[in-house]
Structure formats: C-alpha cells, structure tokens
Amino acid sequence: MAQMTFLEAIRETLRQELARDERVIIYGEDVGVRGGVFRVTEGLQADFGEARVIDSPLAEAAIVGTAIGAAVNGLRPIPEIQFADFIFPAINQIVQEAARMRYRSNNDFEVPIVIRAPFGGGVRGGLYHSQSVEAFFGHVPGLKVVIASTPYDAKGLLTQAIADPDPVLFLEHKGLYRSIKGEVPEERYLIPIGKADRKREGKDVSVIAYGLMANLALKAAETLAGEGISVEVIDLRSIRPFDKAAILESAKKTGKVLIVHEDNLTGGFGGEISAVISEEALFYLDAPIMRLTGPDVPAMGFSPPLEHAFMITADKIADAARNLAKF
Amino acid sequence: MPDSGLTPELMKEMYYTMALSRALDDRLWVLNRQGRAPTVYSSNGHEAAQVGSAFALNRGEDWIVPYYRDMALVLAWGMTPREVLLHFFAKAEDPNSGGRQMMAHWGSHRLHILSTGAVVATQDAHAAGLALASKMLKDGRVSVAYFGEGSTSQGEFHEALNFAAVHKLPVIFFNENNGYAISVPQRKQMVVQDISAHAESYGMPGISVDGNDPVKVYEVTKAAADRARRGEGPTLVEAKTYRFVPHSSDDDDRAYRTREEVQEHKQFDPVVMFEARLLADKVITEADKAEIMKKIKAVVDDATTYADKAPLPDADTLGLYVYGEDGK
Numbered sequence: 001m002a003q004m005t006f007l008e009a010i011r012e013t014l015r016q017e018l019a020r021d022e023r024v025i026i027y028g029e030d031v032g033v034r035g036g037v038f039r040v041t042e043g044l045q046a047d048f049g050e051a052r053v054i055d056s057p058l059a060e061a062a063i064v065g066t067a068i069g070a071a072v073n074g075l076r077p078i079p080e081i082q083f084a085d086f087i088f089p090a091i092n093q094i095v096q097e098a099a100r101m102r103y104r105s106n107n108d109f110e111v112p113i114v115i116r117a118p119f120g121g122g123v124r125g126g127l128y129h130s131q132s133v134e135a136f137f138g139h140v141p142g143l144k145v146v147i148a149s150t151p152y153d154a155k156g157l158l159t160q161a162i163a164d165p166d167p168v169l170f171l172e173h174k175g176l177y178r179s180i181k182g183e184v185p186e187e188r189y190l191i192p193i194g195k196a197d198r199k200r201e202g203k204d205v206s207v208i209a210y211g212l213m214a215n216l217a218l219k220a221a222e223t224l225a226g227e228g229i230s231v232e233v234i235d236l237r238s239i240r241p242f243d244k245a246a247i248l249e250s251a252k253k254t255g256k257v258l259i260v261h262e263d264n265l266t267g268g269f270g271g272e273i274s275a276v277i278s279e280e281a282l283f284y285l286d287a288p289i290m291r292l293t294g295p296d297v298p299a300m301g302f303s304p305p306l307e308h309a310f311m312i313t314a315d316k317i318a319d320a321a322r323n324l325a326k327f
Numbered sequence: 328m329p330d331s332g333l334t335p336e337l338m339k340e341m342y343y344t345m346a347l348s349r350a351l352d353d354r355l356w357v358l359n360r361q362g363r364a365p366t367v368y369s370s371n372g373h374e375a376a377q378v379g380s381a382f383a384l385n386r387g388e389d390w391i392v393p394y395y396r397d398m399a400l401v402l403a404w405g406m407t408p409r410e411v412l413l414h415f416f417a418k419a420e421d422p423n424s425g426g427r428q429m430m431a432h433w434g435s436h437r438l439h440i441l442s443t444g445a446v447v448a449t450q451d452a453h454a455a456g457l458a459l460a461s462k463m464l465k466d467g468r469v470s471v472a473y474f475g476e477g478s479t480s481q482g483e484f485h486e487a488l489n490f491a492a493v494h495k496l497p498v499i500f501f502n503e504n505n506g507y508a509i510s511v512p513q514r515k516q517m518v519v520q521d522i523s524a525h526a527e528s529y530g531m532p533g534i535s536v537d538g539n540d541p542v543k544v545y546e547v548t549k550a551a552a553d554r555a556r557r558g559e560g561p562t563l564v565e566a567k568t569y570r571f572v573p574h575s576s577d578d579d580d581r582a583y584r585t586r587e588e589v590q591e592h593k594q595f596d597p598v599v600m601f602e603a604r605l606l607a608d609k610v611i612t613e614a615d616k617a618e619i620m621k622k623i624k625a626v627v628d629d630a631t632t633y634a635d636k637a638p639l640p641d642a643d644t645l646g647l648y649v650y651g652e653d654g655k
C-alpha cells in the first residue's frame with residue numbers, strides 16, 4: 001500500500017476516476033496547465049487532455065451553473081472552487097439550483113456533481129483564504145457536505161461523492177494537504193457518506209470533530225491519555241447528512257461531549273450536534289455539552305498572533321477536554 | 328435567406344400551437360379570476376417568439392431551459408394542455424413538479440426541458456453546461472436558454488455567455504424582450520437599445536429580430552442552430568415583443584403603462600397577424616381556421632376538466648426526493 005499525503009490521495013482519486021469513467025471532467029480556475037493553485041490536479045491535464053481537465057473562466061457561478069447543465073446531459077463534472085472563500089458567487093447555483101433540482105422536479109432530474117473546495121486556516125491565508133464555510137451549506141437539504149480527515153478517508157469519500165447521484169460539496173482543509181500522510185490502497189473503494197468514524201475509542205470524554213480538527217483531537221487525546229483521561233474521538237466525515245447514531249452512542253457512553261470546529265461559534269454546526277444530543281440523550285449526560293470553535297469575528301486575521309488566536313490547536317482541545325473530564 | 332425548410336404544413340402547425348397557447352392562456356386567467364388557482368404567468372404576446380424558435384429546433388430532442396414566460400414554448404416542445412393544466416392546478420400528476428412548484432416552472436426530462444426554479448438568469452449557465460456535455464459527447468444537440476431582458480442585468484447572464492463563447496458551445500441564448508421587467512422599463516434597466524449588442528463583448532453573433540413574426544424568428548433561430556451544430560459556437564438572439572397582460576395575476580400593469588400603449592402594441596398581436604398572413608397566403612382557409620378553433624376549444628375544455636378532476640398530491644409526499652436514495 002502506498003503512503004500518500006492528503007493532497008496526493010485526492011489527486012490519485014481524481015486520476016483513477018478520470019481513467020475509469022469518460023464522463024468525468026474536472027474544471028475550475030487554474031486546474032489545467034498549472035495543476036491548481038495547490039497542485040491538487042497537477043499532471044491531470046497532461047494525462048487526460050484539455051477537453052477533460054479544463055481551465056475555466058474566473059467565474060464561480062458559471063463554473064457551478066455549467067456543471068449542473070453538463071451533469072444533466074450526461075457528464076460527471078467535478079468543478080473546483082479555488083478557495084472556499086470564493087464560493088459565494090456560486091451559492092445561488094449551489095443552493096437554489098443544484099440542491100433543489102431533484103426536489104422541485106419531483107425526482108425527474110438529478111445533479112450528480114462534486115464541488116471540491118479547499119477551506120480553513122492556519123496557513124497564513126488571512127481573511128479571504130482561510131474561511132470555513134460548512135455551516136452555510138450544511139443548512140441545505142438536497143446537498144451533501146463531506147469533510148475528510150485522512151488520506152484514506154479522502155479517497156473513499158471522494159470516490160463515493162463522484163458516484164453519488166446528488167450534488168456533493170467536498171471540503172478539503174488546506175492544513176491537511178501536505179501535513180499528514182497515510183496508507184491509501186491503490187484499488188477503488190467507497191466510504192459511505194453519512195457514516196462517522198470512531199477514530200479513537202475512549203470512555204471519559206467524547207470529542208466530536210471533522211477534517212483537520214479530528215486530527216488535532218487525536219493529538220489532544222494522546223496527551224490526555226498520559227494524564228489518565230480517556231478521550232473518544234468521533235470523526236463525522238460529513239455534516240450533511242451527519243451520523244446522529246454515532247454521536248448519540250458516544251455521548252451516552254461517555255456522558256461528556258466536546259464539539260470542535262474551526263468555523264465560528266454562533267450558528268455553527270456544533271449547535272446542531274448539541275441540539276441533537278440534548279433532545280435525545282439528555283439524561284445520559286454528566287456535564288454540559290461544550291463547544292470549542294473559532295471566535296465570532298468575521299474571519300481569520302493575517303498577522304501570526306491574530307491567526308494563532310483564531311485557530312484551534314491540539315493544546316486548546318486538550319485544555320477543554322481536561323476541564324470537561326474534571327467536571 | 329436560404330431555404331429554411333419552413334413548409335406550409337409546419338406553418339399551419341405553428342399557427343395551431345400559437346392559437347392554442349393563447350386560448351389556454353385566456354382560460355388560465357378565467358380560472359384564476361374564479362379563484363380556482365392562485366397564480367398565472369402568461370406567454371400572452373410572446374407566442375411568435377417562442378413557437379417560431381421552437382420549430383427551428385429538434386423539438387423534444389434538443390434541450391431547452393425555459394423561464395416562467397414560456398408556456399407557448401413548452402407546448403411547442405411537446406407538453407400537452409392537460410399537463411399544463413395539471414401544473415397550473417398543482418396536481419399530483421403534474422409532470423413538471425408533481426404540484427411542488429408554482430405555475431410556469433417548467434421541466435420534463437422526457438421532453439428535454441430542464442427543470443427551472445424562479446431565480447432569473449441561472450438557466451443561462453445551465454444551457455451552456457448542457458451544451459458543454461453535448462460537445463464532449465458529440466450528441467448533436469443544441470441547447471437553448473430563454474430569458475427576459477430584465478434578467479440580463481444579472482451577472483450570471485454575462486458569465487454564461489462568456490463561458491459558452493470561450494468553449495464554442497452549441498448553445499443559443501434566446502432573449503424575449505418585452506420592454507419591461509415587471510414594472511421597470513428597459514430604459515431604466517440598461518443603456519443599450521438592443522440586448523443583442525451584448526454579444527459583441529463575448530465574441531459571438533448577436534441578432535435582433537421582430538419577435539412578433541414567427542417566420543423571422545424561425546429563420547434566425549434556424550441559422551443559430553445550424554451554426555451551433557457546425558461547431559461554430561453560441562449565438563445571442565433577441566426577439567423584440569410585448570406582453571399584453573400584467574406580469575402575473577398578482578400584478579396590475581395600469582400602475583406603470585397606459586392603456587393606449589398596450590392598445591398600440593395590439594396592432595402587432597403575433598397570433599392575429601400570423602393568422603391573417605396564413606389566410607392571405609392561402610396556407611389556411613376560413614374553413615380550416617374554424618376547424619382549428621373548434622379543436623382548440625375542445626382541447627382546452629378537455630384539459631381543464633381532466634386536470635380539475637385529478638387528485639392533489641398527498642401531504643405525505645412532502646419529504647420525498649430530497650436525495651436520490653429516496654427512490655430513483
């Protein structure tokens with residue numbers, strides 16, 4: 001089995017899908033000759049040609065809007081939004097068109113597209129290259145929102161997203177691209193969307209997270225293990241649909257839940273998780289449900305102290321989980 | 328103009344479709360005023376633009392992405408009056424949406440009418456995308472987006488034209504310019520006189536045509552479709568026309584245009600003019616006309632009765648088809 005970075009896992013998945021299905025096309029800003037600003041699609045245009053790996057005009061609504069039409073007429077488009085921060089010109093097409101198409105046509109049409117977008121901070125991206133956008137899209141029935149945390153998961157989830165008959169927003173944390181490596185089987189495999197993965201078993205505190213945060217939670221769990229605190233880490237893998245059963249099972253077991261996301265607090269996805277636990281597992285709890293999230297400021301500051309103050313770290317997670325364990 | 332293939336038989340069928348649409352439209356307003364359906368969006372006045380363009384294409388095979396104004400278009404494309412009325416009454420059997428959408432949000436996979444929402448100009452990119460697939464899959468289809476002139480103020484209109492031009496896509500952007508976006512006249516919407524003028528910025532041909540003349544519209548659309556099928560890329564067509572009725576049944580157009588203005592435009596009523604022309608050219612006789620009118624009346628009555636009796640959707644279906652696992 002090959003060791004791959006998170007980024008390589010995504011690239012190799014795209015390559016595998018381009019090779020096995022002629023209907024798959026990739027397009028977005030700079031994805032062709034340049035291989036994308038993060039090099040995710042590097043080499044793909046050389047291998048599959050300009051017709052299938054397309055440098056598109058700088059227009060997000062057109063990128064997603066044309067992907068919708070192309071999907072209806074038989075292709076499997078995988079449009080890329082260069083940074084999640086720039087997805088908003090396309091929100092109309094994503095929410096009003098892609099997500100509602102099946103429903104409004106009473107199942108007559110479907111829109112099998114996968115919109116890939118790098119998101120998240122801690123990479124000196126400042127206000128407009130660091131944003132977490134999942135809460136906006138997690139709110140939308142008809143859309144699926146997937147956020148992988150490991151190279152292995154990235155491949156299985158992206159493959160599933162491409163096979164999925166509905167529009168999927170596949171968010172890739174930039175901080176993971178080159179920072180983690182893992183085993184990725186060469187053969188094609190699918191990981192179902194909507195199933196969480198218990199990345200670490202524990203009994204004192206449940207940490208519920210996704211993407212980069214799941215990785216940081218694992219580090220924190222390691223630290224706390226040395227202090228005799230047993231932390232369970234639930235990696236949601238997708239926030240729409242999200243795995244209610246896995247959340248409830250873990251919450252009932254440990255009785256203490258810490259939800260972690262980099263997206264800001266108010267109206268963030270953590271609120272939804274918290275609500276589900278309080279509705280369905282209240283009497284199993286031994287402490288208030290806690291959230292550790294990005295602060296309620298418009299976006300991440302650029303200067304290192306500002307960025308650091310915004311970002312969640314393994315230490316911050318360990319502190320929050322420790323406090324919860326002591327409660 | 329080279330021979331466009333517009334035979335007398337086709338012209339007769341065009342006339343039938345235009346007159347049918349007008350009669351159906353009249354019926355919708357009556358039913359609305361009787362309180363039997365809450366909303367009408369009308370193609371009244373736009374029949375020549377819609378039917379003339381449809382007949383120049385492979386109806387039911389090429390893709391159209393209509394907007395709410397396009398009842399005559401979808402009739403020309405193969406939707407039946409019964410289906411229109413089922414949609415109007417929001418019945419379960421409505422093939423456009425199963426009663427989920429307000430009237431005039433057309434869509435039928437079988438007929439290659441892409442489902443439409445209410446947000447103006449989003450459909451322009453969809454047509455470009457359909458055409459992108461046609462180009463790659465070499466299926467020979469042309470896609471056509473239909474839209475009002477007001478919607479060209481949206482960025483997505485311009486993005487779609489540019490995308491289609493860069494990729495030389497087999498798509499036609501078909502504007503129905505009726506001079507108003509609800510109450511806002513064209514002069515407050517834009518400085519240019521002709522929507523077709525935008526084409527130059529995107530390096531594609533732009534053509535304005537008398538949208539009240541179905542033959543001229545047919546010829547222009549045919550040329551654009553031929554060009555698209557030859558792989559030469561998109562065309563922007565502007566059909567200048569007028570709507571004779573308010574924007575919708577919830578609008579009162581007396582607030583923004585005089586009765587004299589409307590009357591003036593009635594001289595160019597596309598249905599009346601085309602009928603007179605076909606009679607003068609002896610494509611139809613007075614007897615044909617009487618027969619056509621009789622048939623239309625029967626079809627409209629049948630559609631009304633059929634749809635009126637059809638069941639409403641079951642409330643239990645509200646949660647269906649959010650995702651594909653639910654049944655497709």
Ligand SMILES: Cc1ncc(C[n+]2csc(CCOP(=O)(O)OP(=O)(O)O)c2C)c(N)n1
Nearest residue numbers: 396445446447475476477478505507508509
């Ligand atoms: C994005 C958006 N904004 C506002 C509306 C409300 N609205 C519906 S139709 C319309 C006017 C459209 O005029 P035009 O494009 O000229 O088409 P016409 O109705 O005249 O055929 C408006 C403002 C809408 N549907 N979508």
Ligand SMILES: [Mg+2]
Nearest residue numbers: 475476507508
């Ligand atoms: Mg108008």
